[in-house]
Amino acid sequence: MPLEKSPLHAPVGRIAELADQCVQCGLCLPVCPTYALDRNEAESPRGRIAIASALARGLADPTAELRAHLDHCLGCLNCEKVCPAHVQYDELLIDTRALLGPTVRRPRLLLGLIRRPALMRALRRAGAWLGLAHWKSWLAGRLPAHSPWRAALLSLSGDPPAGRAKTPERDSGKPVLALFPGCVASVDDAEAQRAAIVLLQATGFHVHVLPAFCCGAMDLHGGMPEAAERAAQQVRQAWLASGATRLLSVTPGCLGTLRRALPGVSVVDPVELLATRAESLRFRPLAQRVALHLPCTQINVAGTDTALLQLLRRVPGLEVLPLPRPPHCCGAAGSHLLEFPERAAQLRDATLRQAATLEPQQLLSSNIGCRLHLAAGLRAQGLPWMQQHPLSLLARQLENDH
Incomplete structure (x- = not known):
């Protein structure tokens, strides 16, 4: 049955042009996590490019079955990295999803809550007061396995949220950087954001913290370009008001969308700046083995x-x-863990199996969605590893004389 929004009469345009760059070599298949999961050509980048091309040219109906193959894509971009023809797969996927509109599986109410950090904080505080950590598993067990609310419940830590990262007192002699807190990250990664500020100050930077709101990544990759553009406008306004020279995000998942909103602006991971001044940082010893999960982004x-x-x-x-690869993605992928929780859990469990081969004492990951997703798996499997952002570990070990 064709979907409500049909591109049957759409002109052959940018999607077709992007699709025509693909030479169908198949080098993307070995690094595609969904192809590894299903062993189905339609679940590979090459297959999805063919589907997008057929939809844009009006050669196929946008049925629910075809749509599912596009929706299953994690947007990890492993395919772009190995593509000899330099296909702009990310752009093709965004444009095709915009053409189709949001999926019927999109949990609009839940995503609406996630995009409102102040409300998320209030709900988290209420959950901690009610002892959510003790009964969320019981509640989640009464929801179907495919329920996005079940996945959201299992991803919650149940602890009260940490205090928000705040702009420290200004030192006029230091270059000014703007830190973008985001939505989920501003609540669940506030500790990592404070850690980034401590480390950057130790290396000679001043950090100005922007207001907390969603960058629009979930809308951009979910077929809602108008909503994504509204978020981009908010990003631009906050950036212009900051007076900073660079924009930072401790969550790599936000970087691509922030760069899209601010062409020509230097938008970077704090790790990049810290690495250039690493010689000025001294750390206390820590005799520990850690597994490092490197997010796709x-x-x-x-x-x-x-x-x-x-x-x-x-x-x-x-x-x-570092965790061995494959698997090439933990399955979190923005809102994917909510829209397809069973598929996301399969990829997550494969990632944790690889981590277990390293026999770590803790697990590090820099992307908040990945870390919440992996933490849910750790709890489900009874694994005792602590998990945190790498910057949090570095800030804890920083010598106090900085």
């Missing part, structure tokens, strides 16, 4: 995986072991 968008490893290995006694 850190590798393929931020490009700071090597810099992060170098920083962590400056901590004396710390044994840092």
Whole structure:
């Protein structure tokens, strides 16, 4: 049955042009997590490009079955990294989803809550007061396995949220950086944001914290370009008011959308700046083995995986072991873990199996969606590992004389 919004009469345009760049070599298949999951050509980048091309040219009806293959894509961009033809797969996927409109599986109410940090904080405080950590598993068990609310409940820690990151007192002699807190990250990654501020101040920067709101990534990748553009306008206004020279996000998942909203502006992972001044940082020893989960966006968008490893290995006694690849994605992928929780859990469990081979004492990951998703798996499997953002570990080990 065709979907409500049909592109049957759409002109052959940008989607077709982007699709025509693909030479169908198949080098993307071995690095695609959904192809590994299903062994179905339609669940590969090459297959999705063919589907997008057929839809744009009016050669196929946008049935629910075809739509599902596009919706299953995690947007990890491993395919872009290995593509010899340099296909702009991310742009093709965004444009095709915009053409189709949001999926019927999109949990609009839940995503609406997630995009409102103040409301999220209030609900988290209420949940902590009610002892959510003790009964959320019972409640989640009464919801169907495919329910986005079940996935959201299991991803919650149940603890009260940490205090928000705040702009420190201004030092006029330091370059000004703007830190974008985001939506979920401003609540669940506030500690990492404070850690970034501490580390950046120690290396000679001043950090101005922007207001907390959604960058629009979930709308941009969910077929809602108008809503994404409204978020981009808010990003631009906050950036212009900051007077900063660079924009930062401790969540690599926001970087691509922020760069899209601010062409020509330097939008970076704090790790990139810290790595350039790493010689000025001294850390206390920590005799521990940690497994480092490198999110897809850190590798393929931020490009700071090597810099992060170098920083962590400056901590004396710390044994840092990156997770083996494959698997190539933990399955969180923005709102994917809510829209397709069963598929996301399969990818997550494969990631945790790889982590277990390293016998770590804790698990590090820099993307908040990945970390919440992985933490839910740790709790489900009874694994005792602590999990945190790598910047939080670095800030804890920083010598106090900075």
